[in-house]
Amino acid sequence: MCxxxxxxxRKRALMDGSSIRxxxxxxxxxxxxxxxxxxxxxxxxxxxxxxxxxxxxxNLVEPKSRxxxxxxxxxxxxxxxxxxxxxxxxxxxxxxPWRYFFxxxxxxxxxxxxxxxxxxxxxxMETNSNIQGxxxxxxxxxxxxxxxxxxxxxxxxxxRIEDYKGYIWLAxxxxxxxxPGWWGGAHPFNLLDWAVVHNGEITSYxxxxxxxxxxxxxxxxxxxxxxxAYLFDLLGRRHGLPEDVVVKALAPPFWxxxxxxxxxxxxxxxxxxxxxxxxxxNGPFAIVVxxxxxxxxxxxxIKLRPLVIGxxxxxxxxxxxxxxIRVMDPEVQNIHMPRAGEPVIGRVIV
Amino acid sequence: xxxxxxxxxxxxxxxxxxxxxxxRCINNCSYxxxxxxxxxxxxxxxxxxxxxxxxxxxxxxxISLQERPVDYRSHPxxxxxxxxxxxxxxxxxxxxxxxxxxxxxxxxxxxxxxxDACQVTNPSIDPLREPMELRTYIGKKPPRLEIDKKxxxxxxxxxxxxxxxxxxxxxxxxxxxxxxxxxxAQLSLAKAVEKTGTFMGTGEGGLHEAIYPYQKxxxxxxxxxxxxVDINYLERGAAxxxxxxxxxxxxxxxxxPGEKVCQDVSCTRMIPLGSDAISPAPHHDIYSIxxxxxxxxSLKEATEWKKPVFVKIAAVHxxxxxxxxxxxxxxxxxxxxxxxxxxxxxxxxxRDNVGIPIEAAVASVDQKLKDQGIRNKISVxxxxxxxxxxxxxxxxxxxxxxxxxGTGALIAMGCRVCGQCYRGxxxxxxxxxxxxxxxRLDPEIESEHVANLIRSWTLxxxxxxxxxxxxxxxxLRSNRSRLRGYMLDEGTLDVLQVKPVGA
Numbered sequence: 001m002c003x004x005x006x007x008x009x010r011k012r013a014l015m016d017g018s019s020i021r022x023x024x025x026x027x028x029x030x031x032x033x034x035x036x037x038x039x040x041x042x043x044x045x046x047x048x049x050x051x052x053x054x055x056x057x058x059n060l061v062e063p064k065s066r067x068x069x070x071x072x073x074x075x076x077x078x079x080x081x082x083x084x085x086x087x088x089x090x091x092x093x094x095x096x097p098w099r100y101f102f103x104x105x106x107x108x109x110x111x112x113x114x115x116x117x118x119x120x121x122x123x124x125m126e127t128n129s130n131i132q133g134x135x136x137x138x139x140x141x142x143x144x145x146x147x148x149x150x151x152x153x154x155x156x157x158x159x160r161i162e163d164y165k166g167y168i169w170l171a172x173x174x175x176x177x178x179x180p181g182w183w184g185g186a187h188p189f190n191l192l193d194w195a196v197v198h199n200g201e202i203t204s205y206x207x208x209x210x211x212x213x214x215x216x217x218x219x220x221x222x223x224x225x226x227x228x229a230y231l232f233d234l235l236g237r238r239h240g241l242p243e244d245v246v247v248k249a250l251a252p253p254f255w256x257x258x259x260x261x262x263x264x265x266x267x268x269x270x271x272x273x274x275x276x277x278x279x280x281x282n283g284p285f286a287i288v289v290x291x292x293x294x295x296x297x298x299x300x301x302i303k304l305r306p307l308v309i310g311x312x313x314x315x316x317x318x319x320x321x322x323x324x325i326r327v328m329d330p331e332v333q334n335i336h337m338p339r340a341g342e343p344v345i346g347r348v349i350v
Numbered sequence: 351x352x353x354x355x356x357x358x359x360x361x362x363x364x365x366x367x368x369x370x371x372x373x374r375c376i377n378n379c380s381y382x383x384x385x386x387x388x389x390x391x392x393x394x395x396x397x398x399x400x401x402x403x404x405x406x407x408x409x410x411x412x413i414s415l416q417e418r419p420v421d422y423r424s425h426p427x428x429x430x431x432x433x434x435x436x437x438x439x440x441x442x443x444x445x446x447x448x449x450x451x452x453x454x455x456x457x458x459x460x461x462x463x464x465x466d467a468c469q470v471t472n473p474s475i476d477p478l479r480e481p482m483e484l485r486t487y488i489g490k491k492p493p494r495l496e497i498d499k500k501x502x503x504x505x506x507x508x509x510x511x512x513x514x515x516x517x518x519x520x521x522x523x524x525x526x527x528x529x530x531x532x533x534x535a536q537l538s539l540a541k542a543v544e545k546t547g548t549f550m551g552t553g554e555g556g557l558h559e560a561i562y563p564y565q566k567x568x569x570x571x572x573x574x575x576x577x578x579v580d581i582n583y584l585e586r587g588a589a590x591x592x593x594x595x596x597x598x599x600x601x602x603x604x605x606x607p608g609e610k611v612c613q614d615v616s617c618t619r620m621i622p623l624g625s626d627a628i629s630p631a632p633h634h635d636i637y638s639i640x641x642x643x644x645x646x647x648s649l650k651e652a653t654e655w656k657k658p659v660f661v662k663i664a665a666v667h668x669x670x671x672x673x674x675x676x677x678x679x680x681x682x683x684x685x686x687x688x689x690x691x692x693x694x695x696x697x698x699x700x701r702d703n704v705g706i707p708i709e710a711a712v713a714s715v716d717q718k719l720k721d722q723g724i725r726n727k728i729s730v731x732x733x734x735x736x737x738x739x740x741x742x743x744x745x746x747x748x749x750x751x752x753x754x755x756g757t758g759a760l761i762a763m764g765c766r767v768c769g770q771c772y773r774g775x776x777x778x779x780x781x782x783x784x785x786x787x788x789x790r791l792d793p794e795i796e797s798e799h800v801a802n803l804i805r806s807w808t809l810x811x812x813x814x815x816x817x818x819x820x821x822x823x824x825x826l827r828s829n830r831s832r833l834r835g836y837m838l839d840e841g842t843l844d845v846l847q848v849k850p851v852g853a
Contacts, residue, residue, distance in 0.1 A: 177471050201472040203819035206747075206831030214720035239494040245505070254481050268497075268507055274487055274514065275495045275726070277824035283472050284819070302480055302821065304473055 002187075002199040003027030003173035005319040006288035007328065008295045008346040013314065014042060015169065017161030023324040024152040024171045030199075030320060033090070035174030035186035036155040037147025039195040040166030041292050044142045047101040050078050051120050051192075054138035054145055055127075056095035056183055063133030064098070070126065074119050075104035083146075088158050091150040095135075095183055097159075099144070114237065117192050121233075124191060128220040135184045140193045143292065147172075147186040155186075167348070168290050172197040178223055191229045192237070193291045198225040199320055200285030200305050211278035231279050232289055243289075243296045247343035249276035251301050288318050294347035303340035310335045316346035356434050360398040361419035364391060368412035375404040375413060380777040380787055381770075395419075401768040403777035435698070447605070448698040449771035449781070451598055451690045451735060451757065459709035459842065460741045464851065466832040467817040475821050477812040483822040484808060484815075486752050488589075489514030489658045489682040491726040512682065515589055515658055517752060518547030519808040520823055521742060523800075524687075524733050524754030525571050525591065525662075527555025529606045529615045529627065530694035530771070531760075534791040535780045538763055540564035541797030546804040551591060551754070554604050554629060556618040557583050569660065572649065574603045575629030577619040581652060589682075590649050591660040592642070594633070597691025597734040600664030600705045603629030605695040609774040612783040639672075643679035650680055658682035665689060665711035665734065666704075670718035676728065677719055683729040685754060686711045690735025692757040694781055695772030708734045709748060713846045716749025716828050739810035748846060749828040762803040763796040 005023050009015060017038060024036065044052050053071075057063050071077050083097040104119035112118040124136045138145035143166070146159040152173050156162075172187035179185035188195045202208065202224040209219050212230040215238075219226055228250075235246045249272050253261075258269045273280070284304030288297045297318035299307050310317040310325040310332040317325040317332060325332050338344050362383055364375075369391065376384040381397045384404065398415070405413050422430050435446055468474040475482070489512060496508040523543055528536050530553060537560055543550045544567050551569045552561070556578020561568065570587030572579050584590055595601065606619075606627035616623040636642050646659050661676045662685035663669060673684045688708025693701065712732045719725040732745040733754035742753050757767065764778035771781035779791030820826050834851045835843045843850060 201819075203468070203472060203832075204825030204829060206829035207825055207827055209831075210720055210828050214723055214725060241495065241497065242499050245495075245497065255483055255485050256481065268505055271492075271495055271507055271509065271511055273824075274491050274511060275493075275509070277491070278725075278827070280822055280824050282820045282822060282825035302475070 002175050003030035003320045003324065004171070004187075004197040004199050004286060004288055005317070005324050005328075006170040006197065006290065006295050006297065007168070007315060007317050008290075008348070009167045010314045010316065010346060010349050012042065012167040012348055012350065014165035014167055016163070016165050017156060017169065019328045020169045020171045021153060021156035021161055023319070023327040024156075024173050026324050026327050027173050027321055028151065030175060031152070031173035032175045032180075033151040034176050034180045035147070035149050036152040037145060037172050037186045037188050038156065038159075038161055039138075039143065039145045039170040039188040039190060039197075039290065040164050041143040041168040041290060042166040043144055043164045044101070047078065048142040050101035050103055051139055051141055052144050053100040053102050053136055054083065055098045055100070056135045056137060057098055058095060058133035060096060060098075063131055066131050067127055067134050070123060071100060071102055074108060074123060075102055077102055084160065084163075085158050086160055088150070088154040091148060091154040091158050094149065117237065120192060125218045125220070129218050137184060138190045140190060140195070141292070143193070143195065145188050145190045145195060147188065148183050149181050149186060168292075168295060170195055170197045170288055170290050170295070185223055187225060189225045189229045191233055194229045194232045194236070195290045196225060196228045196232070196287060198228055198285060198287045200287070200300070201283055202227070202281050202285060203283030204281055207278050208281060228281070228287060228289065231281075235276070235279065243294075243345055244343050245272065247296060247298045247341070248272050249279050250281045251298055251341035252280060253341065254301065286320060294345060297338070297344045298342065299338070299340055301341045307344075308335060308337055309344050316344075318344055318346075355396070356437055357418070357420040357422070358395050359418065360395060360400050361416045362393050362395045362398050363414045363416075364393065365412040365414065368410040370410055372409060374407045374409065378403045378407045378777060380775040380782075380784070399768040399770045400766065401770070401777050402766045446698040447695055447772050448701050449694060449696070449769040450767055451692045452702055453769070454702045456707070458735075459707050459838070459846075460737075460744055462836050462838045463709070463744050463846075463848065464834050464836055465740065465743060465747070465814060465818065466834070468819040472819045474819055475816040477816045480816070481821060482812040482816060484519050484811060486517040486520040486823055487514040488517060488729040488731070488752060490728065493723075493726050513656060513658055514682070515549060517549065519804060519811075520746060520752040521804050521807055522548050522569075522731070522752055522754050523550035523759050524756040525551030525553040525569070525593065526694070526756060526760075527553025527571075527604075527606070528558050528561075528618055529553075529555040529610055529783070531780055532782055532788040532791065533558055533560055533614065534788050534793050535760075535763060535796070536561060537793040538791065538796035539759060539800055540567065541793060542759070542800035542804065543567045545797065545801040546808075548804065549588060552578075552587070554578070554593060555606075555615070556620065557586055558614070558618045562586065572645075573629055574631070574633045575627060577621060577627060577629070584649065584653050587657065589658040589660060590653065591662055591685065592645060592649070593662045594636070594642070595662070595664035595666075595687065596693060597664050597687035597689050597705055597708070598693030599696040599700040600666050600689075602631045602697070602700060605629075605772070607695060607772055607774065610783045615783055639675040639679075642676065646679045646681045660685055660731070662687060664691075665706045665708055667706060669706070669711045670714040673715040673728070673730070674718050674722055674724065677724045678727070681728060683731055683751070684715070685731040685733060686715055687754075688732070688734030691733060692760075693771075708732050708736075708745065710842065710845050712745060712750050713748045713830075717847065720828075739807040739814065742807060743811055743814045743826065744833065746823065746826050747829050747833050751827065758803065759800050762799045763791065
């Protein structure tokens with residue numbers, strides 16, 4: 001049980017983090033005060049061409065010098081600083097959140113069509129697997145994840161989330177069962193442009209994990225949610241599939257439904273299930289995934305976790321609870337619930 | 351009783367109070383245990399194989415059977431079996447032939463693996479009330495899907511799929527040839543796979559005309575003897591399997607004793623009547639992996655690339671690397687036959703000592719293919735010693751796409767695993783070509799028994815998956831985090847990539 005909420009302004013009008021903090025706090029019944037987090041797109045306009053790398057350091061000596069060393073080898077650090085934080089009574093500081101704005105050298109990755117992304121992915125995997133005391137939890141451009149162990153309002157105030165202005169926000173209120181108290185275990189999870197918030201438990205994790213690992217990803221977060229980010233990166237970025245096809249691969253229609261589709265649609269869905277069987281995510285989940293271009297919300301094939309949609313002009317809201325959406329936007333229209341496995345997509349219009 | 355012989359294996363007794371002298375036991379025993387002297391039934395226990403046919407037919411439950419009524423002085427090393435094999439070989443100077451699978455008491459890894467179930471944090475799924483998908487496709491899958499999304503939202507697929515076999519359940523029946531088993535037995539299996547939407551193998555015995563109506567559910571086999579192979583045979587099959595090896599006898603070819611080569615078998619196999627059909631140990635056109643790839647391609651060319659081609663190997667130490675080589679050919683599936691796999695006739699020394707367990711072989715094959723990024727190129731079929739639905743669930747969780755069953759299907763038709771298949775006198779009408787015995791097996795009834803077995807295992811599999819919160823078989827495949835090892839050593843856990851219980 002966890003609470004999730006996401007919002008996009010399709011015309012990229014910026015929203016500060018205060019209203020999503022209040023919406024998330026409303027769902028405190030879905031959490032346990034041991035993890036909360038926010039992701040926002042459009043927050044670093046001054047560094048929009050740089051990868052914004054957010055790191056949890058255990059100290060600024062040994063782990064940081066190793067990360068610095070690796071970044072210097074693979075590219076140029078344009079700017080770096082501690083992420084501003086403000087002590088909260090209810091939040092125990094376990095790490096030092098730090099951020100780098102980084103430009104990789106694109107000629108260092110042989111045989112890649114997206115060399116900058118692949119350098120960045122390599123740095124994330126390498127740091128998180130091999131550098132003790134450093135965890136990269138955010139690595140996209142002009143976006144950032146802010147998370148910690150604590151109640152949503154404490155985490156938000158710790159980072160002073162209202163100081164950031166984004167056109168897409170995701171937020172997550174965690175009820176942990178696996179790795180309580182670990183900041184890395186809080187959501188959102190992020191890799192490159194992908195951010196994920198997830199309510200649920202993926203029963204096919206072992207299958208999905210072995211699939212992404214055989215495609216060059218390393219799972220290092222001890223939780224099932226990170227495979228969602230890697231699956232989106234693999235299918236969406238590397239295989240070039242549109243979001244609705246990615247969702248069809250992860251939460252496909254049942255064979256009975258496919259058998260009754262018109263021929264062309266049947267052929268496509270059949271091919272998706274055959275090709276991406278190991279990517280199918282089983283078990284209960286509601287997920288919202290974001291990139292700088294939009295958000296996608298979807299649930300498992302039999303909708304074992306809640307997901308509600310609301311709209312208001314350019315804004316699209318996706319949440320576990322209608323009440324949370326109403327906190328953010330009392331004027332919200334068109335509240336409805338998508339069917340199991342059906343993707344809800346909000347894209348920026350520019 | 352011959353003088354100087356070894357002690358009896360089984361002692362048969364008749365409760366004379368119960369016996370009503372119906373003489374059914376005399377008629378039913380093909381091994382000649384019973385005969386009549388005046389009004390009395392005389393028993394020659396030495397001929398008994400514990401096939402239980404007399405017991406199953408006795409209307410009064412008057413027959414009892416005891417194993418090893420007289421034993422040797424017990425000794426941990428010089429077991430009765432060790433002593434008797436030596437006595438036997440001292441007399442004959444020959445290789446000891448045996449039937450069925452490995453009979454040594456090696457630990458069974460399946461029995462030291464436990465499955466997972468959901469509690470609280472995720473709901474189990476109830477297959478009585480929710481969809482549960484066991485449909486399985488066997489064959490090559492593309493590494494990725496290339497599509498073209500048009501401006502109007504239409505999606506055009508650029509990737510072309512190769513033919514796959516569609517199974518309604520991940521349970522197939524392995525290859526048991528006409529010759530090794532009777533036509534009625536093969537017919538029963540064929541009817542059963544048709545009823546349950548799955549497939550079976552012909553074995554290296556050709557395809558008898560009586561099986562033609564079921565050819566769309568048959569996988570035809572090409573083995574080293576090439577018995578029964580012609581273009582008609584290849585074209586009739588739904589898929590073609592090249593048999594390189596068999597779990598019951600890795601490294602050697604098939605054995606069909608001449609006693610079982612009757613007129614019909616000789617025609618179907620295209621060999622002389624009454625001759626031993628001993629297949630060569632290797633295929634004499636396959637001396638290396640590239641030769642195998644050529645044969646795969648030749649069979650594909652011959653059948654216009656319309657049929658999946660499987661390659662079956664025995665689970666040997668290097669099975670993972672061999673499977674990786676096979677995945678690089680045009681083959682669509684690799685069958686791994688574990689060392690407990692059955693056989694109608696095999697040298698005992700091979701049956702009991704050569705090869706590795708299917709559990710370890712499947713786990714390492716799946717892992718090797720994943721490490722090399724070629725798992726999609728080939729389906730993995732596990733076989734050899736699968737006894738129940740839990741073994742199937744565990745095989746799939748270790749990385750198999752589907753399983754072959756063999757002995758289990760024979761038991762469903764009456765077989766009691768007496769292990770005398772090579773003698774051709776099977777009283778159940780299964781492993782025999784004697785017409786009077788074959789007639790005992792009614793394909794209508796036995797096909798229903800086999801189909802029931804497949805149905806009940808499929809139901810149990812659905813329940814196990816539902817309890818684990820999984821509603822599609824592909825989410826169980828290679829999902830090793832849903833397995834735990836109980837009292838398995840660290841080395842084995844490492845090979846299986848399974849955590850110990852409690853971890």
